[in-house]
Amino acid sequence: MTSILEVKNLVKKYGDNTAVNGISFDIREGEIFSLLGPNGAGKTTTISILSTLFMPTSGEASIGGHSVIREAMAVRNLIGVVPQELALYDDLTARENLNFWGQMYGLSGKKLKARVDEVLEQIGLTDKAKDRIKTYSGGMKRRVNIGVGLLHKPRLLFMDEPTVGIDPQSRRAILDSVKALNQQGMTVLYTTHYMEEAEELSHRVGIIDRGELIALGTQAELNRQVGENDTLVLHIDESQNGDALAQAVRTIHGIVKADVTDHTVAVITPQAEEVMAPVIIKANELGTKIRSVDIQEPNLEAVFLTLTGRALRD
Amino acid sequence: MKKLLLIGFKDLKLAFRDKAALILMLLAPFLLTLGLGAVTGRFSGGSSNGISHIPVALINQDGKQLGNALVEAFQSKDLDELIDPTLYNDTAAAYKQVDENKAVAAIVIPSGFTESIISTQGEALAGKGVQIELYSNPTAPTSVGVVKTILDEFMSQVEVGRAGGEVTVTQLVASGRLQLQQAQGVGVAAGFSQANEAGRYTAITLKNVTSSGETVKFDVLALLAPSMAMMFLMYTVSHGGRTLLLERDLGTLPRLMVSPTTPAQVLGGKMIGIFFTGATQMLILILGTTLIFRLEWGDPLAVLALVAAAVFGAVGWGLLLTAIAKTPGQVSAIGSALMLTFGILGGGFINADNMPVWFRLVTKVSPNAWGLDGFTTLALGGGMGDILTPLLALLGMGLLLFVIAVLLFNRRGLTAR
Numbered sequence A: 001m002t003s004i005l006e007v008k009n010l011v012k013k014y015g016d017n018t019a020v021n022g023i024s025f026d027i028r029e030g031e032i033f034s035l036l037g038p039n040g041a042g043k044t045t046t047i048s049i050l051s052t053l054f055m056p057t058s059g060e061a062s063i064g065g066h067s068v069i070r071e072a073m074a075v076r077n078l079i080g081v082v083p084q085e086l087a088l089y090d091d092l093t094a095r096e097n098l099n100f101w102g103q104m105y106g107l108s109g110k111k112l113k114a115r116v117d118e119v120l121e122q123i124g125l126t127d128k129a130k131d132r133i134k135t136y137s138g139g140m141k142r143r144v145n146i147g148v149g150l151l152h153k154p155r156l157l158f159m160d161e162p163t164v165g166i167d168p169q170s171r172r173a174i175l176d177s178v179k180a181l182n183q184q185g186m187t188v189l190y191t192t193h194y195m196e197e198a199e200e201l202s203h204r205v206g207i208i209d210r211g212e213l214i215a216l217g218t219q220a221e222l223n224r225q226v227g228e229n230d231t232l233v234l235h236i237d238e239s240q241n242g243d244a245l246a247q248a249v250r251t252i253h254g255i256v257k258a259d260v261t262d263h264t265v266a267v268i269t270p271q272a273e274e275v276m277a278p279v280i281i282k283a284n285e286l287g288t289k290i291r292s293v294d295i296q297e298p299n300l301e302a303v304f305l306t307l308t309g310r311a312l313r314d
Numbered sequence B: 001m002k003k004l005l006l007i008g009f010k011d012l013k014l015a016f017r018d019k020a021a022l023i024l025m026l027l028a029p030f031l032l033t034l035g036l037g038a039v040t041g042r043f044s045g046g047s048s049n050g051i052s053h054i055p056v057a058l059i060n061q062d063g064k065q066l067g068n069a070l071v072e073a074f075q076s077k078d079l080d081e082l083i084d085p086t087l088y089n090d091t092a093a094a095y096k097q098v099d100e101n102k103a104v105a106a107i108v109i110p111s112g113f114t115e116s117i118i119s120t121q122g123e124a125l126a127g128k129g130v131q132i133e134l135y136s137n138p139t140a141p142t143s144v145g146v147v148k149t150i151l152d153e154f155m156s157q158v159e160v161g162r163a164g165g166e167v168t169v170t171q172l173v174a175s176g177r178l179q180l181q182q183a184q185g186v187g188v189a190a191g192f193s194q195a196n197e198a199g200r201y202t203a204i205t206l207k208n209v210t211s212s213g214e215t216v217k218f219d220v221l222a223l224l225a226p227s228m229a230m231m232f233l234m235y236t237v238s239h240g241g242r243t244l245l246l247e248r249d250l251g252t253l254p255r256l257m258v259s260p261t262t263p264a265q266v267l268g269g270k271m272i273g274i275f276f277t278g279a280t281q282m283l284i285l286i287l288g289t290t291l292i293f294r295l296e297w298g299d300p301l302a303v304l305a306l307v308a309a310a311v312f313g314a315v316g317w318g319l320l321l322t323a324i325a326k327t328p329g330q331v332s333a334i335g336s337a338l339m340l341t342f343g344i345l346g347g348g349f350i351n352a353d354n355m356p357v358w359f360r361l362v363t364k365v366s367p368n369a370w371g372l373d374g375f376t377t378l379a380l381g382g383g384m385g386d387i388l389t390p391l392l393a394l395l396g397m398g399l400l401l402f403v404i405a406v407l408l409f410n411r412r413g414l415t416a417r
Helices: A043-050 A072-078 A094-104 A109-122 A138-150 A168-183 A195-201 A219-226 A243-249 A272-286 A300-308 B002-015 B019-039 B065-075 B091-099 B113-117 B141-175 B180-205 B221-250 B252-257 B263-293 B300-324 B328-345 B357-363 B367-379 B384-412
Strands: A003-014 A017-028 A032-036 A058-063 A079-082 A156-160 A187-192 A204-209 A212-217 A230-236 A257-261 A264-269 A290-296 B054-060 B083-088 B105-109 B133-136 B207-209 B215-217
Touching: A003 A043, A003 A187, A017 A032, A017 A043, A017 A187, A017 A204, A032 A043, A032 A168, A032 A195, A043 A058, A043 A156, A043 A187, A072 A079, A079 A138, A094 A109, A094 A138, A094 B002, A109 A138, A138 A156, A138 A168, A168 A187, A168 A195, A187 A195, A195 A300, A204 A219, A204 A300, A212 A219, A212 A300, A219 A300, A230 A272, A230 A300, A243 A257, A243 A264, A243 A272, A257 A300, A264 A272, A264 A300, A272 A290, B002 B221, B002 B263, B019 B221, B019 B263, B054 B065, B054 B091, B054 B141, B065 B083, B065 B105, B065 B113, B065 B141, B083 B091, B091 B105, B091 B133, B105 B141, B133 B141, B221 B252, B221 B263, B221 B300, B221 B328, B221 B367, B252 B263, B263 B300, B263 B384, B300 B328, B300 B367, B300 B384, B328 B367, B367 B384
Parallel strands: A017 A212, A032 A187, A032 A204, A079 A156, A156 A187, B054 B083, B054 B105
Antiparallel strands: A003 A017, A003 A058, A204 A212, A230 A264, A230 A290, A257 A264, B105 B133, B207 B215
């Protein structure tokens, strides 16, 4: 497969703060590529550079053979962008919004009308097309937000955390639509901090943290980085802090890593069942109440924890 | 260009769907015009003229052709409803009338006034002339403004007559049709003839016959309505500029910037949008006041040209404001302050003519002052040729401010916070 996007040593600095620190990757035509990382990892900055909104401090990126730095207009014709925040005109109807954005991408006349009708059908809002956006629910707005990015049938679609802050039903609809678009041949760059979304959607995943791409590959390739380790997830009482327990657990033989997120202690170990008893004993000694325990097989959360020593939602 | 218009029309549509903005764009200036019109008596009685029977004290120390012509102008039948003149022999008595609010102004025509303009000795006296003195009551700026307009028009006609007489005589002598010895007599006769014409045409400013044969009367609303429209036009342009920063914060501006649309198209489109909105607002107000208050705005073509120029000038301010401010809130705050300041400077609330020279100069930074100048000129019967100065000033202002705004935007970037 040929690469539609190539990124080499991309850097973006804001004063002393480095938002993106020398990342390199490529996206192959027809794949869904996810950038997985916690908030503030540099996902949106990366998409902003690749979509020609920001200039990089250094490095190079090209889309369809066109430099995002020197051939911005050519790049913009190839890409569609679904921003993280809703970017719609609340006082216009869904059809008016789609008409306007379609015209900004050079569509007009019958072609525009046909595409707007198709997209409305695709996002399931044909019946509500004449209603103003401000009367829509959050999920419906998200769907229109995605629809705008699809109007001109881009070769590469950037989707920046499109499921943040929406209900499970709308989230499911969005994930299904991403898969459907990909089946129709669209290449997608999808950013998320939800491990489950990256696992479900992606052909390949890039894990980004503090502006650096710390791992890249298929899910199976990434899982191999944590070896045969499982994750023991301890949900502790909400009134208690898990830091002391995590620190105590690290001293147990056979524990690779232990970290705390909110009221959850995640323990990476090759022998989850064997270490469960000593972990619970430590918890009892510290007076930490454990409400439930899960054993998870290798996943991207574990990969992130293994590589950074921190949980994904930090 | 197509994208500029698309962005512009989108903004126009959004502006007219914003109920809060509509109240300030249309309802507020309309109600204020109505209220101020009522206060000035515009809607009381059967008269269509809000200002009438302005008491004026006249002292004619000249007693010759031009002095008499000026007195006759103020006593003419055409100004019967508007001016209530009284002749005084004593200057102090006339001033006392003004001081005691019994007259809005005293006009002293000094001795030798006629001869200072048309010398019977054949001397060229232009520039050496004695000056007419206007002693006015500062508490009645609008009425004083009317009196001053009549006076200015009279003096303007006199000057035209004097210059015309000189040119005529010079040409006749040069062509040999008039002997040099005869020139003095003909010149004096021509001057006196023009003096009489001046008296006859003084009412042009206030009561003019239009092409349809109808008369146009000075109407206080012709001052109030454009003044309110111009003031709230400043709200509209600052509101329009605010939408640029609002779009940046709401994400639609970055979305535009990643579409195949150049920053110049985005900025130009926003400018067109603000222009469309401002022009529509002005035209609705003009149409509304014409239909409801029967206000005569003057030559429609000239009014349209002035609306376009005034909105262009105001849009320049709106863009500059947006380029300077960092948040939509800042635009709103500074925009409101600017709207009121320009409203005052524009002359809607005070008569700048009665203010010191420095104040009159400061007023010229506001599109309101130029706009009001043009609109009142048109309402008083002027045409396109009479409003060239305000037209050019407004267009120049808009262009200059647009260039400065673009430079500022280029410096910090359209989407930068």
